[in-house]
Amino acid sequence: MYPSNFEYMRPKTLEEAIELISSMEGSRVLAGGQSLLSMMKLRIFEPSSLIDIGFIPELKHVKLEDKHKVRIGAMVNHHEILDNPIVRENLPMLSSTAEKIADLQVRNRGTIGGSICEADPAADYLPTLMALNAKVHLKSKSEERSLDIEEFIKGPFETEIQDGEILTEVEIEKNTENFAVEKYARRKADFAVASVAASARLAKDGKVEYIRVAIGATSEGPKRLKDIESSIIGKTSAQLDLGQIIQNTISKIDMISDLHGGSEYRKYVLSGMLMRMLESLITKGRQR
Amino acid sequence: MVTVSMKVNGKNYSGEVEPRTLLVHFIRDNLKLKGTHIGCDTAHCGACTILWNGEPVKSCQILAVQAEGADLTTVEGLELEDGKYSIEQESFREHSAMQCGYCTPGFLMMTRYLIRNNPEMTRDEIREQLHGNYCMCTGYQQIVDAVQDAQRKFIKSRK
Structure with missing residues (x-):
């Protein structure tokens, strides 16, 4: 073709x-x-x-700034992200996500900048980048600006990028909280039927101090689930009816409906994933 | 038309191409190296896998012009200089590791990469690494056998 x-x-x-x-x-x-x-x-x-x-060296860097800010050039490929020591150490959630993308051959060519600009609603990076509160840097002839990933992604295949702008870099604060990233697909290299990225931290008394949850493959594109986050924060697992909290949120979301799975089926899969992953994060803590 | 130059199997090539020419077409039609196959043409099946500066990529999902200056290896580049089979080819031959055979060039290129980068992989890890080459046939048993055998031969050859 x-x-x-x-x-x-x-x-x-x-x-x-x-x-x-x-x-x-x-x-x-x-x-x-x-x-x-x-x-x-x-x-x-x-x-x-x-x-x-692809021939511009200044878009291929991975840098750690002031010991807490990771800067990743738009042309860094998925294999480099899963392999790079700076990313592995400071953003293990991101390298773990890169490992789930497609197959080795595609990971050697596909780039983080390209994936973000494509804004495929089932893309693997986007829920993780939302959970990590990533920022993207855009540059045009007259202006340089940075946007939160949630602002940048407007919907399926739609972004805030303007004519004349290039996405140059992704900036992410170091994050080594406990996390779980999962993608469900019939075959590994396929696009996700459902995907979840979540991270959490518990206080000494078992209360949830910090939580981020984002999902992919909804009909509106990747999404942070702020309802779920606010219902969980400040509570211990014993005080929570997770099943109910997840149902309240999922019932309001429309999932993609296509040959890989109808919306109802995807919701069913997603609820199960959320239940298992969140339960593990807010009780045991560390999970990969 | 755009001029593009690259190294393929150790030789320098350059040619005039339309920008839309896919790398796999450049390799097959311009360089007449027909070992690299076009299967699905959508970056799923892996029959077009080649090595790009030593790393496996799918040549149907790359433009020839993007390969400017790249160092590529195709399945024709596996054969030893004296015309003998390489470790990968020998292992595939011994284990009859072809199914319909169409995907074999891609699997050979993956084997070249895998045994050099992680010769200690388990069967499960090999299956995992090869998933970009699964096509339509059956269980890939002999192919995994051949990769394991190639690993052993490679480790032995380094001693």
Whole structure:
């Protein structure tokens, strides 16, 4: 399958890339191409030009700043994220998520920036990035700004990125709280039927001091479940009716309905995952 | 048209391509290296797996122009210089590790990568690592046998 034809640009610096993208109408940024090329083969996208940011060294860094802030360049691939010592040590939840993405060959090409900009509602990174409160940095010719991932992702395949902007970096605060990341799919490399990313910390008396829960594969895109968080925070597991709390929230959510699973089936799977994962996090603590 | 240059199996190549040319088409049609197969054309089946600077990738999901300057190995690059089979090929032959055979080039490339990066893998770990190459056939038993055998041969060859 050939994509329709396009003009190809290969900038060597970020500045050059931004110049190109702001001057060429109908262009798209090509990162690793693991999602974009599929869409182009199916002619869902027919960009008039592609700006390949794969040859720009300044987008490939992983840095730890002031011992608590991790900065990951947009072109860092999934395999590097699961393998990188800085990420493994400071954001184990993120490297554990990267391990669940597709297969080895795809992880060697697919990038974190590309995955975020694609905003697939069932993408593996997004619930984790929401649970980690990640920020994305965007750069255009006239402006540089950063947005919380929750603001950036507007819905399925929809983001806040404006014409002329490039996502350059993801910034995440060090987070080594207990966590659980799970994806359910019939075959491992498939998109998730349901996915959950959660992390929590318990006080000495067993009360939940900190909790984050986010899910993927809903019809509105990835979502943080703030209702569940606020019902759990400050309580011990004995004081909670988790089943009821989860049902109250899930009943209000619409899941994707397609050949991999209908909405009702996905809700059923999701409830089970949430129940098991949250129970373990707020009673025993550490879980991988 | 765009000029693209890359190293394939140790030789330098360059050619003129339309930007939309997929790397797998460049390898098969321009370089006439027909060992790399096109199966699903959607990055699922892994028959088009090649090594890119030593790491496995799916060449149907990459544009030829993205491979500018890359060092690639295709299944033709496995054979030893004197025409003898490599460890991977020999192990696959001994264990009859083909099913319909279409996916074999991809599995061979994965085996080359896996035995060099983690020659101590268990059967379960091998199955896990190979999941980007599962296609439609049956249980992959002989393929896993062959990878294990290749691991043993590789470890022995280093001693």
